[in-house]
Amino acid sequence: MDRRGVSPEALAAFVVFADHLNFTRAAAQLRISQPALHVKIGKLAQALGRPLYHRTGRRLVLTADGEAVARFARAHDERLAQFLTEFAGAVPQRPVVLAAGQGAYLYLLGDTIRAVLTDEPTRLRLVNCDHRQMLAAVRTGQAHLGVSVLDVLPEDLTAVAVATFPQMLFVPEGHRLDRPGPVALPELRGTRLVVPPQHRPHRVLLEQALRAEGVDWTVAVEAEGWPLIAQFVALGVGLAVVNGCVPAPAGVRARPVAGLPPVTYHLVHQPSALADPRVAGLVERILARD
Structure with a gap:
């Protein structure tokens, strides 16, 4: 593994690519050319010695290693931003990100979200997506928590039952x-x-x-x-x-x-997520919603 190729710049570019899974849109956001982004991602994969994405039909999909890299890059960026904020004597403002589908937001999470936003409006950011997108967001670090009905519980994530309905x-x-x-x-x-x-x-x-x-x-x-x-x-x-x-x-x-x-909604997160007191606090509130 060539550690010199795993630069902060390369990791930041990979996060944007992981968000879009589209070289054209990711390059436009980064304000670089599409070939230049190809080179960055290719050099990062070469330095790590693992493929970070593959093509399924017309779609690009992250590999498990790609999800791990995206998750690490986001966590690194979050830790750096928090350190710089605290170093400057300011209050950390980075929100906890919750990903869930329409049903969870409409019928399950409304009271919890209202209470959290009333206490601290900047504490929470919401993402509306289906269960596959939710799992991908949690795996890549794009979201700290996800809530959905799942046909198969993920082995690599912690899944806790929130509510069950007939x-x-x-x-x-x-x-x-x-x-x-x-x-x-x-x-x-x-x-x-x-x-x-x-x-x-x-x-x-x-x-x-x-x-x-x-x-x-x-x-x-x-x-x-x-x-x-x-x-x-x-x-x-x-x-x-x-x-x-x-x-x-x-x-x-x-x-x-x-x-x-019966149908069960599950709360999903990375096994290490509860080390962050902000995430642990939101998990506690969701599970104690009754």
């Missing part, structure tokens, strides 16, 4: 399944369902459960976010299986679904 079926009033009591999965045979896009954890788990029961169904529409999914049900587009924290809109009833496991 799965509910949204049905328009007057529908044949608009009746008291739980709905069994076989009763969904032949229905049109409003579902999240493919590869979302909720969609994956729902498809697996329906397949296991031999239930044939069709996609009425793919929708991003619980409010839009609920609105499509209210319009009569189809039925939807949703997390139990989602309120039913007017004209729609929520029925428990038998045979589906």
Whole structure:
């Protein structure tokens, strides 16, 4: 390993590249040419002796080593900024970054975020993203914490359960399944369902459960976010299986679904993250939200 090639300048450039995973946009932010950025990233990878990214189809994806480098570079920059701030006798201003999806912000984290921002408005910065982007942000150090429903718990990160909800079926009033009591999965045979896009954890788990029961169904529409999914049900587009924290809109009833496991939101962070008292404090507040 050539330590001379692992310069602060190279690490700073790699962080920008890791944020965009696009040489054109990253070079524009750094105000250098795209070939120059290629050279910087290439020399950094050569100095470390490991590939830092690879191409999957048209997308660039960080390798595990690339995620580690980005995480180290961000932590180094944060420590340096904090040292310089304290050295100058000022109060550190760098916020804790929380990454989560729409559902977590709408139905889970609102009171905690309001309280934190009331106490110290500069303490928290929020990132809205899906679960894959959340995991990438935590792995690369772009976010200190993440909250999401996960189909598979990450082995390299600490994941703590925050809240668990039953799965509910949204049905328009007057529908044949608009009746008291739980709905069994076989009763969904032949229905049109409003579902999240493919590869979302909720969609994956729902498809697996329906397949296991031999239930044939069709996609009425793919929708991003619980409010839009609920609105499509209210319009009569189809039925939807949703997390139990989602309120039913007017004209729609929520029925428990038998045979589906409850859904758990997890708080995710690096194993070493709680060494930062700011992060540890936010974790404590999220877990004590009730």
